[in-house]
Amino acid sequence: MKVLVVGSGGREHALCWKIVQSKRVSKVFCAPGNGGTEDISENIDIDVDEIDKLVDFALKESIDITIVGPEGPLVKGIVDKFKAKGLRIFGANKKAAQLEGSKVFAKKFMEKYNIPTARYRVYRDIDEATQGLEEFDYPVVIKADGLCFGKGVIICNTREEGLAALKHIMVDKAFGSQGNTIIIEEYLVGTEASLLCFVSQGKLFPMESAKDYKRILDGDKGDNTGGVGCFSPNPLIDEDMKRIIQKGILKNIERGLEYEYLDYSGILFIGLMFTQRGPKVLEFNCRFGDPETEVLLPRLERDIIDIFQKTIDGNLREEDLRWSEKHCVTVVATSKGYPGRYEIGKEIQGLDNMDRDIILFHNGTKRVGNRLYTNGGRVLSLTALGDTLEDARNKVYENINKIKFDGIYYRKDIGEI
Ligand code: AMP
Numbered sequence: 183m184k185v186l187v188v189g190s191g192g193r194e195h196a197l198c199w200k201i202v203q204s205k206r207v208s209k210v211f212c213a214p215g216n217g218g219t220e221d222i223s224e225n226i227d228i229d230v231d232e233i234d235k236l237v238d239f240a241l242k243e244s245i246d247i248t249i250v251g252p253e254g255p256l257v258k259g260i261v262d263k264f265k266a267k268g269l270r271i272f273g274a275n276k277k278a279a280q281l282e283g284s285k286v287f288a289k290k291f292m293e294k295y296n297i298p299t300a301r302y303r304v305y306r307d308i309d310e311a312t313q314g315l316e317e318f319d320y321p322v323v324i325k326a327d328g329l330c331f332g333k334g335v336i337i338c339n340t341r342e343e344g345l346a347a348l349k350h351i352m353v354d355k356a357f358g359s360q361g362n363t364i365i366i367e368e369y370l371v372g373t374e375a376s377l378l379c380f381v382s383q384g385k386l387f388p389m390e391s392a393k394d395y396k397r398i399l400d401g402d403k404g405d406n407t408g409g410v411g412c413f414s415p416n417p418l419i420d421e422d423m424k425r426i427i428q429k430g431i432l433k434n435i436e437r438g439l440e441y442e443y444l445d446y447s448g449i450l451f452i453g454l455m456f457t458q459r460g461p462k463v464l465e466f467n468c469r470f471g472d473p474e475t476e477v478l479l480p481r482l483e484r485d486i487i488d489i490f491q492k493t494i495d496g497n498l499r500e501e502d503l504r505w506s507e508k509h510c511v512t513v514v515a516t517s518k519g520y521p522g523r524y525e526i527g528k529e530i531q532g533l534d535n536m537d538r539d540i541i542l543f544h545n546g547t548k549r550v551g552n553r554l555y556t557n558g559g560r561v562l563s564l565t566a567l568g569d570t571l572e573d574a575r576n577k578v579y580e581n582i583n584k585i586k587f588d589g590i591y592y593r594k595d596i597g598e599i
């Protein structure tokens with residue numbers, strides 16, 4: 183089989199890494215890929231948003247199955263376009279991808295189908311939104327409706343910050359038309375967890391749980407990032423909690439997917455907050471998480487192509503997913519300045535000295551000849567499996583200091599719960 187993976191991050195490297203382990207696969211392409219995917223697949227110089235070019239490529243190469251990493255092309259309808267040409271593709275279609283592409287769509291879905299979430303109001307007008315602020319306590323959360331490269335959620339501690347956030351989104355148009363509509367939302371106190379599910383024609387199959395670290399500094403301080411460390415399993419989601427989530431959240435999502443005719447096969451990533459009043463949904467993504475994928479796929483003990491095929495055909499079963507008992511930890515090495523402005527093009531050294539049981543996923547690297555350079559804010563995800571969380575964590579930290587590039591930074595407390 184020939185497989186095309188769309189994307190260029192650590193998530194896509196982890197996907198390629200797992201896909202090449204399938205006996206059914208003869209060739210993997212990654213568009214556009216990175217310095218890590220280049221080692222195990224063929225990078226194709228087509229960007230993730232160039233959907234027509236991707237369709238042409240898949241037709242020309244007779245690709246058997248395409249896997250989409252990032253949300254952008256899903257929201258733009260890549261799945262619909264591939265299917266219209268008779269091409270097989272794994273991911274949410276355009277209608278279903280609104281669960282990630284529009285926060286208003288997602289919140290209305292949650293409200294309609296009794297999925298526990300933060301109280302919210304929707305506004306299209308700055309004056310009404312300013313008045314609406316009065317109905318909420320502080321901190322309050324203000325969100326732009328559309329995709330904003332992870333920057334569209336602003337947590338405001340005071341009324342002044344709230345007013346500034348409204349101006350930023352609705353008057354200054356910091357996110358363009360993605361911020362024409364906004365949500366003001368109750369701030370939830372608790373601990374976050376990521377639960378990714380395969381969606382096999384509307385039926386949800388949860389993967390193992392994961393804990394993502396979103397803040398750049400130790401102790402969960404500093405700015406929000408795309409995620410700079412992760413581990414799995416997450417002890418917060420024990421068997422009892424799994425039952426609560428199944429009954430109170432997953433069943434209702436399945437009902438909503440059916441009643442709204444959101445017939446997709448792909449991934450639903452549920453961002454959860456464990457509050458004193460039980461688990462609540464913060465957000466939906468319709469794609470694999472990054473860095474969640476880097477800790478989930480090393481624990482998956484089944485052929486992922488088989489899972490993708492069955493998911494698309496709507497006949498995935500629970501026994502098709504088998505997970506290792508081991509714990510997995512990943513720590514992301516980032517460029518100086520990330521998640522703000524950062525420089526790229528720094529030479530990376532020391533990767534040959536890793537212990538054998540380290541799995542190295544590249545987030546943002548570029549190979550030039552036989553040298554490797556940084557090419558993003560998140561650069562490398564050092565990953566290890568271990569019998570315990572501590573064991574996995576120690577393996578990563580014993581190796582990460584061997585990596586050298588100008589301005590390298592990583593959190594020192596990943597996996598310390
Ligand atoms: P979202 O894209 O909606 O997940 O928001 C990004 C991040 O903002 C989440 O992972 C949380 O850390 C934070 N966040 C979003 N909504 C809320 C909320 N209602 N209460 C507290 N934190 C939130």
Ligand code: GLY
Nearest residue numbers: 408409471472473
């Ligand atoms: N790590 C969070 C995300 O992929 O959105």
